Amino acid sequence: MKLSAKYNRVTLIASIIVFVFTGVIYYSVIHYILTDQLDRDLEIEEDEIVAYVQANGKLPQAGSFKEQKVSYSLIDSGHNFERRYFYNDYFNKSEQKIEPGRSLIYTVEVNGKLYSVTVTKSRVESEDLVRIIVLITLSVTILLLITLLLINRFILNNIWKPFYGILLQMKAFNLADKNDIRIESTKIDEFAELNTAVATMSLRVKQDYRELKSFTDNASHEMMTPLAVINSKLDTLIQTETFSDSQGELIEDIYVAVGKLSRLNQTLLMLAKIENNLIADQETIPLDNLIRQKTRQFQELLQLHNINLRTDLAHKQINMNKHLADMLINNLLSNAIRHNYKDGQIFIQLNDSQLIVSNTGLDTALIADKVFERFYKNTASEGMGLGLAISNQICNLYHFKLNYAYQNSQHIFTVSFLEGELQSYSKFGV
Numbered sequence: 001m002k003l004s005a006k007y008n009r010v011t012l013i014a015s016i017i018v019f020v021f022t023g024v025i026y027y028s029v030i031h032y033i034l035t036d037q038l039d040r041d042l043e044i045e046e047d048e049i050v051a052y053v054q055a056n057g058k059l060p061q062a063g064s065f066k067e068q069k070v071s072y073s074l075i076d077s078g079h080n081f082e083r084r085y086f087y088n089d090y091f092n093k094s095e096q097k098i099e100p101g102r103s104l105i106y107t108v109e110v111n112g113k114l115y116s117v118t119v120t121k122s123r124v125e126s127e128d129l130v131r132i133i134v135l136i137t138l139s140v141t142i143l144l145l146i147t148l149l150l151i152n153r154f155i156l157n158n159i160w161k162p163f164y165g166i167l168l169q170m171k172a173f174n175l176a177d178k179n180d181i182r183i184e185s186t187k188i189d190e191f192a193e194l195n196t197a198v199a200t201m202s203l204r205v206k207q208d209y210r211e212l213k214s215f216t217d218n219a220s221h222e223m224m225t226p227l228a229v230i231n232s233k234l235d236t237l238i239q240t241e242t243f244s245d246s247q248g249e250l251i252e253d254i255y256v257a258v259g260k261l262s263r264l265n266q267t268l269l270m271l272a273k274i275e276n277n278l279i280a281d282q283e284t285i286p287l288d289n290l291i292r293q294k295t296r297q298f299q300e301l302l303q304l305h306n307i308n309l310r311t312d313l314a315h316k317q318i319n320m321n322k323h324l325a326d327m328l329i330n331n332l333l334s335n336a337i338r339h340n341y342k343d344g345q346i347f348i349q350l351n352d353s354q355l356i357v358s359n360t361g362l363d364t365a366l367i368a369d370k371v372f373e374r375f376y377k378n379t380a381s382e383g384m385g386l387g388l389a390i391s392n393q394i395c396n397l398y399h400f401k402l403n404y405a406y407q408n409s410q411h412i413f414t415v416s417f418l419e420g421e422l423q424s425y426s427k428f429g430v
Contacts, residue, residue, distance in 0.1 A: 008152050015148065019141045023134075030133055034126040035102065039085055042104035045070070045119045053110055059117075064093040067122040069101075075114045081107050090120050099124050162186035166195050173202060180206075227262045234258065285325050288313040288350055294329045295348075298337060306343050313350045318417065320398050328394045331387040332357045332413055339411070347410075355415040365406030372402065388413075 045068070052060045062070050069090055075081060083106040090101045103120040162184040169181045181202045183195045234255050243251065291313060295302075302309055318325070336346045336359035344360040372392035395402040401416040 007156065008149060011148065011152065012145065015145055019145075023137065023141070026137060027130070027134060030130055034130060038102045038121055038123065038126060039104070041121055042085070042102065042119050045121075046104060046106060046117070049117060049119075050108060053108055057111060059108070059110055059115060064091075067092070067125070069118075069120040071118045071120075073116045073118070075107065075116050081114075081116060083107070087123075088120065090122075092122060100127060159188065162188065162191045162195065166191075166198055170198060224262075227258060230258050231255075231262070281321055282319050283322055284317050284319055285322055287316045287318050287325070287329075287355070290325060290329055291348060291350060291355075294326075294333055298333055301337055302346075305337065305340065307337060307340055307346055308344070309346045309348070311348045311350075313348070314352065316350055316352060316355075316417075318398075320394075324394050324397070328391050328415075331391045332415075335387050335413075336411075353416065353418050355417070356412060357414075358410045358412040360409060361411050363409065366404060366411065371404045 049060060049070070059072055060070070062072050069092075083104075085102065085104050088101055088103050089098050090103075091097070092099045100123040101120040102123050103118055105116060105118045108115055108117050165184040166181070173181060181199045183199050184191070186192055186195070234251065238251060238255075291311070295309060295311065332355075333346075333348075336357055339361045340346065340359050341361065346357070346359045349356040349358075372388050392402050394400075395415060401414075403414045403416070405412045405414070
C-alpha cells in the first residue's frame, strides 16, 4: 500500500470517528438547549396561570391553542402529587394531527380545591430545527471530508513527486551504467537531503565498484598466468621424465588441483559478470533443441552410470545469451547426473511456462534456503558447489524463477519463465 493511500485511509477513519463523536455531542447539546427553552416557555405559562388564579380566584379557560394545550383535573384531598416535565404526544386541533410535545404538570389551589394543571407545547419546530442543524452539519462534514481527500490526493501526490522520481532512478540504477543519479529539484528539505544522500551514495558505490572490478580483473589476469605456466610445466614434466608410482600420483594430484583452481577462477569471474549484468548479445534460442543437444553430449556419462533419461519437450523459445543458456542447461543436467546413483532416473519436462529437471538421488531433501548459495554442496560431492549458484544467478539476470523441491524421492528443480517474459513484454509497452 502506498504511503499516500495509507495516509488517506488513516485520515478518513480518524475524521469519521471524530465527526461521529463530536456529532453526537453536538446533537445532544442542541437538543438540550432547545428542550431547556421549551421548559422555560412552560414555566412562563405556569406563572401566568398562577397569577390569573390569584387575581381572579378561578382557573383560566382550558383548551387547545396554537402550538399549545392546557388541561385541568381535580385532585382528591391527601393525594401526593409531584411537579414534573415529560415528553408526550398530543392532538393539535389547529393542525388536526398528533404531534410530539413537551408537557409540564403541576398543582394549583382554587377556592380550597386542588387542581392539576397540564401545559403542553409542540416540539415540532424544535425537532425541525434540530434536523436542519444536523443536516447542515452533516453536509458540511461530508464536504470537508471530500475536500480533505481531494487535497490529499492532488497536493500530496505533487509533494511526493520528487521522492518517486529518485525512487525510479534507484530502481534503474546499474553499476555498469555510466549515467549517474540525477538530483530532483524540490523545495522539501527532507527530500532534498534524501536526493543528496542517494546521489552521494551512488557515486561512492560506483567508485568502489570500479576499484573492486579493477582489482578482480587484475587478480584474475595475474592468477591465470602462473596457472598456465604450472600447467605447461606439468605437461612438460610428465612427458620428459620417468617417475615412480608414488611420484606419478603426487604429480597427478597437483595437476588435478591446478585444473580445479583454474576452473574455480573462471567460474567466480563468470558469477561476477552475471551479477553485474556485464553479459549482452541476447538472441532467440530454441530451448528444446538446446536440451536435446546437451542430452546427446551427456549420453556416454548416462550410459556409464546406467541412468535412464526421459524427456517431454515442447517447443519453447527464449531470449537470452546463448552461452548462458548453454551453461544453465549444462549445470542442471550435470547436477542431476552427478548427484544421482547407479540405475537412477532423470526426467526433463519443458512446456511454455516451465523447465522441470527431476532426478533420483539422496533419500533426504537438500536445505531449500541454502541450495543456491555459493559453495553449498553435499559432503560426498566432488564439485565446487557453484553450479546451482550460477544457474540461480542466470535465472535472476533474466527474471526467471529457479525453485527446488523434494517429492516422492525426487529432487526437482523448476525454472519458471512467465515472470521474465512478462517483464520483457512490459519493456515494449505490451
